[in-house]
Amino acid sequence: MTNQANQGDLEIDPSLLKAFLNELHSQYKPLREGAVANYIPELAKVNPDLFSICIVTVDGQVYKVGDYEQLFTIQSISKVFAYGLALEDHGLDYVLTRVGVEPTGDAFNAIILDEQSKRPYNPMVNAGAIATTSLIKGSGPTERLNRMLDMFRGYIGRDVFVDILAFTSERSTGHRNRAMAHLMLNFGMIDRNIEEALDLYFQQCAVMVNCQDLAVMAATLANKGVNPITNKQAVDKRYIKDILSVMYTCGMYNFAGEWAYKIGLPAKSGICGGIIAVVPHKMGIGVFSPLLDVRGNSVRGVKVCEELSQRLGLHLFECQGKGENKQSDYKENAENY
Structure with a gap:
């Protein structure tokens, strides 16, 4: 070259x-x-x-x-791409009703929501990412996971897999994330089974x-x-x-x-x-x-x-x-x- x-x-x-x-x-x-x-x-x-x-x-x-x-x-790098999938599934206007786009000076794992809207501040912190992941469409946990993996395949150009040890390690120690999920359930930011949403979030991170x-x-x-390697569209360019x-x-x-x-x-x-x-x-x-x-x-x-x-x-x-x-x-x- x-x-x-x-x-x-x-x-x-x-x-x-x-x-x-x-x-x-x-x-x-x-x-x-x-x-x-x-x-x-x-x-x-x-x-x-x-x-x-x-x-x-x-x-x-x-x-x-x-x-x-x-x-x-x-x-947490996965949060970027899960956000893109949620945008494709629901469109920007709907996603904005569940997750904001404001930066925060708090730590990524802070258990905090916007005081007025009750939304997570943005999809790049843990609370926002859990809400984003809960929006991914599918008839059940297996279909949602397969759609997630297909999405990653599009961006990377090869098959990917979830590390089971990392997934189970995060699942067994993710108490702060569960606290965030319950807080968001209380305010209607998550309306799906909490454990299913958390499992998919832990899987995407793994x-x-x-x-x-x-x-x-x-x-x-x-x-x-x-x-640029496969020349295939991985995400809708409008997002x-x-x-x-x-x-x-x-x-x-x-x-x-x-x-x-x-x-x-x-x-x-x-x-x-x-x-x-x-x-x-x-x-x-x-x-x-x-x-x-x-x-x-x-x-x-x-x-x-x-x-x-x-x-x-x-x-x-x-x-x-x-x-x-x-x-x-x-x-x-x-x-x-």
Whole structure:
């Protein structure tokens, strides 16, 4: 691949981009800040040294480094895609009656609803995600799970499965999530069997993916809902702006404001240690490192995304034109990698 004009307007030499990812991986591999999630027993067993970075462009080019084939449970990153499925099943107006779109300064697992509407604040926190998942259509638990798995298959381009150990571990320890579900039932935000809704939520969080999968999923959102590897439509393109908007304002929990300020991309993190970031019309970014900060975001993942945004000029509000200082500075520095 030598024609830079075909890089989703990335305008960076592929060999330099690969070198840049290798440099970022080498730079942040020694970083040992943070800790693995331990409130779900299965997640506490993960190797903290795992670390991978992947970029997939909207024309299907893949750049990857590190442990990019290592499988892990998708956890809260799944909320983005379940939200898209709920939008397809019911439309935006109806979904908004059950789940808001306001960011919150509270933790992702806070047991709190909007005082006026009684809705969860947004679909990226646990309460909102449980409400969103409860909206997924199906004649019973098996059909709803199969529809969920089919949805993930569309975004990733291969069959996926639920890790049973992770699912049962979350199911047996998810008391805060049950408290949220009962609170929402009280206010009519959930009208389905609570245990069925929670089971589907725990199952979606326990779907196994790798870092390359995350980048493909992010690239699908960047590509108007079309998977750039399979060229198949994974989600109705009319809902892309709704999905990306809520990712931008709410996807990084109570770090969302600083993320938007410094990095400036729609994103979603998960306590698995994964982060996805979307550069609309250009590419998807996936990073995996299970060491988390106090907010539940991957320490290495945040650092990598900040470097990518600043060095490649990816911030949505970057004022420089195509090919200006950011790109030239990157090329000059990359030659030293």
